[in-house]
Amino acid sequence: MLVILKSGNMKEKETSIFNTNNKQTEYKLCDCCIRLVDDLAIKYKTKVELVLTNTSTECYLCGNLFMEIDKFTKLVLEKLDNYEYATFLIGLKTDDDLKERTRQLWDTLFQGCMYDSDRDNPILEEIRSGIKRQIGKEIEKKTNKTVDFNNPDITAVVDARYDIVELQISPIYIYGRYLKLVRDIPQTKWDCRVCRGKGCERCNGTGKMYPTSVEELIGEKILSLTKGKGTAFHGMGREDIDARMLGNGRPFIIEIVEPTVRTLDLKKIENGINIDLAGKIEVHALKYASKKDVVTIKNAKFDKTYMILVEFENHIDKEKIKEGVKIFKNTEINQHTPLRVKHRRADMCRKRKIIEMELDSVHDKTALLRIRSEGGTYIKELIHGDDGRTQPNLSEILGTKCTVKELDVIKIHDQ
Numbered sequence: 001m002l003v004i005l006k007s008g009n010m011k012e013k014e015t016s017i018f019n020t021n022n023k024q025t026e027y028k029l030c031d032c033c034i035r036l037v038d039d040l041a042i043k044y045k046t047k048v049e050l051v052l053t054n055t056s057t058e059c060y061l062c063g064n065l066f067m068e069i070d071k072f073t074k075l076v077l078e079k080l081d082n083y084e085y086a087t088f089l090i091g092l093k094t095d096d097d098l099k100e101r102t103r104q105l106w107d108t109l110f111q112g113c114m115y116d117s118d119r120d121n122p123i124l125e126e127i128r129s130g131i132k133r134q135i136g137k138e139i140e141k142k143t144n145k146t147v148d149f150n151n152p153d154i155t156a157v158v159d160a161r162y163d164i165v166e167l168q169i170s171p172i173y174i175y176g177r178y179l180k181l182v183r184d185i186p187q188t189k190w191d192c193r194v195c196r197g198k199g200c201e202r203c204n205g206t207g208k209m210y211p212t213s214v215e216e217l218i219g220e221k222i223l224s225l226t227k228g229k230g231t232a233f234h235g236m237g238r239e240d241i242d243a244r245m246l247g248n249g250r251p252f253i254i255e256i257v258e259p260t261v262r263t264l265d266l267k268k269i270e271n272g273i274n275i276d277l278a279g280k281i282e283v284h285a286l287k288y289a290s291k292k293d294v295v296t297i298k299n300a301k302f303d304k305t306y307m308i309l310v311e312f313e314n315h316i317d318k319e320k321i322k323e324g325v326k327i328f329k330n331t332e333i334n335q336h337t338p339l340r341v342k343h344r345r346a347d348m349c350r351k352r353k354i355i356e357m358e359l360d361s362v363h364d365k366t367a368l369l370r371i372r373s374e375g376g377t378y379i380k381e382l383i384h385g386d387d388g389r390t391q392p393n394l395s396e397i398l399g400t401k402c403t404v405k406e407l408d409v410i411k412i413h414d415q
Contacts (some may be wrong), residue, residue, distance in 0.1 A: 027105075028057035032066040037109070044113045044122075061101060062127050065094070065160055072165075073138040076156045079165040080143075082261045086147035088139065090132040091157035091168070099124055130185045131160075138150050142319045151290075153262060172226060173290035175297075177249030178214055179282040180239065183406075186392040187238040188215045210241070219254055219280050221273050227260035231402065233274070234294045236302070237375065239409050247305075247410040249282070253289050253297055301375040303355060305411040308369045310394070312382055314399035318362045325369065328357040328382075336389040338381050352377040366405065372413075 011252070016027050041047065053321040076090070085194040102124035106113075115122055135158065136147045156166040180187075190209035191197035197207040215233035223231055239245050266286040273283050331354050337347045353374040360368040369381060377392065383402050385393035 003164035019269060028058065029061055030064065030066055032130060033059055033061040033127070036123070036130060037061075037105075040122055040126065041109070045109050048108055060115055060154055061098075061105065061123070062131075063098060065098075065127070065131055066134070068160070069134045069138065071163070072131075072135050072158050072160070075163065075165045076135060076139060076158065076364065077142065078169055079156060080139075080154065081152060083167070083169065083260055085145060085153035086262075087146050087152045087154075088136075089148060089155045090136045090139070091155050092128050092132050092155060093159040093161060094128065095161045098127070099167040101127070102127065132158075134334075169258040170265075171232075172228070172259050172262055173253050173289040173291060173293060174222065174256070174264075174286055175251070175253050175293060175318045176218075176270070176283045176286040177251050178218065178245065179199070179247075179249045179284075180214055180243075180245040180280075181282065182280050183244060184210070185217075186210050186213045186234050186241045187235055187281075189213045190320065196229045214252075214281060215254070218252075218273060218283060219256075219278055221276070222256060222264070222269060224253060225261065225269065226256045226265060228256040231256060234297055236297050236412065236414070237304075238298050240380070240407065243407040245409050248412060248415060249284055250409070250412060251297055251300075252291040252295050255294070265378075300414065302370055302375060305372045305412050305413070306379055306382065307360070307371065307408045308371060308379065308404055309406040310367050311403045311405050312365045312398070313403075315365055316367075316398055316400060318359075320398065321362060321367055322359050324394065325357040325359050327397055328354045328371075328394075329354060331392070333377075333382065333393075334391050335378050335381060336386075338378050338386050340391065350376065354382070366381070370410075379407060 028108075059066070074299075080088070099120065103121050106123050108123040119125065139145065139156075140147060151170065153170050155170075157166045157168060159166065186209075188212070190198060192203035192207050192209055194200050194202045195207060199205040204207065215231060219231035219233065234253045234255065236251040239250070266288070270283055270286045273281070301395045333352055333354060335350050335352055337345050353371040355374070356370075356378070357372075358370045360370050362368075371382070373379065373382075378386075380386075381390040381393070383394045383404050385391075385395045385402075
């Protein structure tokens with residue numbers, strides 16, 4: 001259609017808002033762009049007269065993008081074919097020429113009408129929104145899937161410049177609690193300090209400091225079922241590598257990056273992990289979670305209870321040990337960043353509360369202690385003092401060097 005745009009805001013003697021050397025300029029628009037401009041004129045209270053003819057031609061505004069909806073829909077469906085999803089969203093990339101054409105038309109038709117400077121001009125936004133909306137409706141019709149503007153499983157970004165589609169696949173988040181029944185396994189994968197993950201003689205080409213981790217042992221099982229590209233592990237804190245995580249287990253969320261399959265039998269996965277990793281790792285209470293849950297779990301601070309095997313340099317009388325541990329009941333301690341982690345954490349003083357310290361048993365120069373403390377307490381340093389960086393500490397109270405031989409987390413008090 002041939003369209004001549006005239007503005008009611010112009011002076012009577014001017015026959016067109018587009019006037020170059022007194023020659024009328026004509027703009028040819030498709031039906032979609034005609035409706036779009038008309039709607040914007042009503043919204044911004046600008047009188048625009050659309051004079052239509054039957055001449056068929058390329059649309060000046062959208063460049064015939066509205067006429068390519070079927071083609072774009074087909075490209076999206078082909079790209080989505082291998083993925084499981086329930087919800088989706090359409091994105092769109094267009095060339096700079098479209099942006100410039102819409103800007104010029106806006107400046108001419110809607111002189112004086114301001115819009116949010118952080119956004120593109122309303123004509124361009126309406127064109128993009130209209131194209132995405134039409135593609136989305138076609139996808140819904142052909143797949144029975146649903147458009148989701150807030151949290152889609154997949155976003156299909158149509159690049160109209162090159163007729164290609166890029167997928168942005170939302171992760172799957174799975175919550176659970178893990179028990180680590182053996183020592184010397186880190187919670188997450190540690191890159192080799194020498195090669196930084198590339199593989200070298202020190203790490204036997206693995207790129208890792210340790211052969212495996214809780215993240216890898218749990219993640220590999222789920223990753224194989226989802227056909228994802230990787231995992232990220234989010235724990236409610238972490239225990240030391242040489243500590244066990246027992247009792248009610250540590251809450252975690254495992255994030256599956258770019259999954260192909262999204263529907264999982266989590267109870268079956270839980271049972272499978274516990275059979276395959278028996279005696280090493282257990283998981284419980286698996287359920288779907290969200291990105292918001294990751295933030296919650298990372299920021300959570302709960303008391304923890306530990307069982308600690310302590311070795312004394314000198315023999316200590318049982319009654320003296322009993323009296324010594326009583327001092328820590330409901331006691332606030334000051335802890336400077338431990339020497340063992342000072343290289344990667346800010347050196348600062350933290351105040352932490354020890355709720356309870358009890359003597360469980362004594363054997364020769366060793367004692368088994370049960371300690372409940374505020375989250376974030378460095379338990380080993382509470383025992384040996386860390387060259388005085390933790391005050392008070394058990395070594396100074398008992399007057400002899402104390403060493404932590406074994407440490408287990410037996411409860412996280414979040415339930």
